[in-house]
Amino acid sequence: MAKTKLVIFSLLFAIAMTFTAVEGYGGMVGGRRKVTNVKTNEEVQELGRFAVEEYNRNHRIRQRRFASGDGRSVKLVFSRVIEAETQVVSGIKYYLKIEATENKLSKTFESVVVVKPWLHSKELLHFSPSTL
Numbered sequence: 001m002a003k004t005k006l007v008i009f010s011l012l013f014a015i016a017m018t019f020t021a022v023e024g025y026g027g028m029v030g031g032r033r034k035v036t037n038v039k040t041n042e043e044v045q046e047l048g049r050f051a052v053e054e055y056n057r058n059h060r061i062r063q064r065r066f067a068s069g070d071g072r073s074v075k076l077v078f079s080r081v082i083e084a085e086t087q088v089v090s091g092i093k094y095y096l097k098i099e100a101t102e103n104k105l106s107k108t109f110e111s112v113v114v115v116k117p118w119l120h121s122k123e124l125l126h127f128s129p130s131t132l
Contacts, residue, residue: 032086045081110128111126
């Protein structure tokens with residue numbers, strides 16, 4: 001009898017903890033969450049800088065591979081992250097709206113970066129001019 005009560009209590013506790021973990025963060029599991037302190041969030045700003053640097057590096061490699069034009073590379077210069085959202089996946093996916101300059105003109109770009117802290121890795125998945 002005591003063993004049955006212990007099993008039932010353990011199951012109820014596990015169910016309660018599951019709902020706490022799912023609902024406790026105020027959002028849907030796997031859903032995007034807006035980052036509210038974008039301007040002061042050093043991690044988000046560093047990820048924006050990383051995204052621009054990776055874009056520049058990948059762009060230079062493509063230019064060399066296809067030997068385009070006069071060999072001059074247009075380089076983006078990171079200014080700041082304007083907006084950010086996070087999504088828990090196999091790691092944390094950051095959706096960033098980045099302001100950068102190109103030929104002294106300020107432009108906005110959309111970027112997606114996945115961070116896997118346990119692997120100490122960051123990966124740029126997407127980088128393109130913003131359509132909004």
